[in-house]
Amino acid sequence: MYRLEGGPWTTYPTTAITNELRVTNLQPFKTYIFKVYSANEIGSSPASIEARISTEQGLPSAPLNLRVRALSSTSAEVSWEQPLDTQGSLFGYYLDYQIRNSPSSEWEKVNTAVSTYRLTGLAKYTEYTVRVQARNTQGAGDSSQMVFFKTLEDKPGPPLSLSVGAVSSSSLRVNWVQPTFPNGIIQRTRSTSSVLPGTALSVTERLKPGVRTRPTY
DSSP: OEEETTSOOBOOOOOSOOSOOOOOSOOTTOEEEEOOOOBOSSOBOOOOOOEEEEOOOOOOOOOEEEEEEEOSSSOEEEEEEOOSOOSSOOOEEEEEEEETTOTTOOOEEEEESSSEEEEOSOOTTOEEEEEEEEEETTEEEEEOOOEEEEOOOOOOOOOEEEEEEEEETTEEEEEEEOOSOOOSOOOEEEEEEOSSTTSOOEEEEEEOTTOOOOOOO
């Protein structure tokens, strides 16, 4: 017979005459109490002296309530709660993050001892995937559920491939390519022109349909 410390007894019968038995499906990092009876056709003997033993430590379960808050266009704060089953003392956490849905992006791993961490140096206005694992002396446990977040918008990079061509004696056609890093949603473009050095600039602003102009002061 055996029981988890503080729990009810479980009978583990055997019909073989043996002095050895393997008990399976026990919980890791728990203390169990065992006692043995011998029996024949007449009846059972008194119980042996109880033996107490602890199973080996296992891996921790997954951390809980993973949350991410974007702080800027290049940083975010990640926080979580410790696992329900730590399997003893925790040594820390592994925080993994990568750009979402990017075949060329690899997981970046951060080793931290606390349950709040600030990620920096992130790509602007980019969606990321993040997950976390708890670790103890046996290694890292199950990963938490993955959480997705996007860094905030920032000023766009410069337009590319600017070209100007004559259309008539009084008009020109100006073409360009969107920035490689728009860092958000492009809402307007602005072009400037001057006939001769020192003359006043002519400013033309083109808005994306449906976008209101913002007042200038």
